[in-house]
Amino acid sequence: MEVDRAEVERRVEHFMEAAKEAGIKLTHQRIEIFRQVAASADHPSAESVLKALQPRMPTVSLDTIYRTLWLLNDLGLVSTLGPKRESVRFDANLTHHHHYVCVRCGLTRDFESAELNSLHIPESVAEFGSIDATHVEVRGVCSRCAKEQTEESERNKSAIKPRGQEKNTP
Amino acid sequence: MEVDRAEVERRVEHFMEAAKEAGIKLTHQRIEIFRQVAASADHPSAESVLKALQPRMPTVSLDTIYRTLWLLNDLGLVSTLGPKRESVRFDANLTHHHHYVCVRCGLTRDFESAELNSLHIPESVAEFGSIDATHVEVRGVCSRCAKEQTEESERNKSAIKPRGQEKNTP
């Protein structure tokens, strides 16, 4: 499924500006990789970006795609779906509940809300398939990470923030 | 963070019955692994279950934990958080949007809803940390998988359904 052509070009434009501003080089690979992600409505993985790019760029390699996608992520031009790169988590709470997730360390906590259990979902969604459950995910920075963040922000004043790689199962 | 002791025992009880009903053996390992997941409010990974169990059961191995957790998942006694075990997916749509996810093949589609963009989150959630974004995930079986499912349901009439392992980036 493809994104509207004009929208793709708008996103690419935005990417070019942001890249220039961040002082990174606009290589052929980066432009094509970004264009490919921007054009796909189905949130591709690195692998599927590679497959899509192969015909146009036979020599592009998977690791460049990874590096580029994470770079784009750091620049705030794309985001990732679901947990970054963690192990699978298991949940013995069988009641209908929702989650608070810390975007820094992955801490996950349940919460309940009768209101959120009965959300009104747009009718258009039914076209995708059956609707079995709806689940709300609240994202933020947990208190512990917030504390660490302020502590270390004393020294860092660089433009680009590193992609948090620390793991944590508190 | 620990789950209420009585609640844990209630869950373990439920597990014992369900296991008997399913005809699987109640080994020491299975009971302890289940108890550990049931007792953790933070949705542990296999690795953290292992660490928690090491003191009590020094010889338990990581692969047994994996096998047991997936077994519990198949029995409907635990569930998994986030995408089962896929590669990271990237998203170039920077607008506030929500997701429809097929639980069979992982197909993911965006949808928008002004109503869902401004949900009322319980105040208790603020205790966990800052609230930066809220995101609704609708789960179901996509039309394509639903078709396949009915086609193959002719032959299968086994009690326990296999854990869907197929991957798919449509």
Next chain:
DNA sequence: CTGACTGCAAACCCTTTGCAGACCG
């Protein structure tokens, strides 16, 4: 020109699998 970037290959981490011995029922 020169430092940033790419491609290659090998390393890494989490997870799964094959097999021989151990244990539940």
Next chain:
DNA sequence: CGGTCTGCAAAGGGTTTGCAGTCAG
């Protein structure tokens, strides 16, 4: 006791990293 289950070790798949050559600015 027999078949299920465990532990071990090794394989597997996705992702990352070190290095030497390449390219954008």
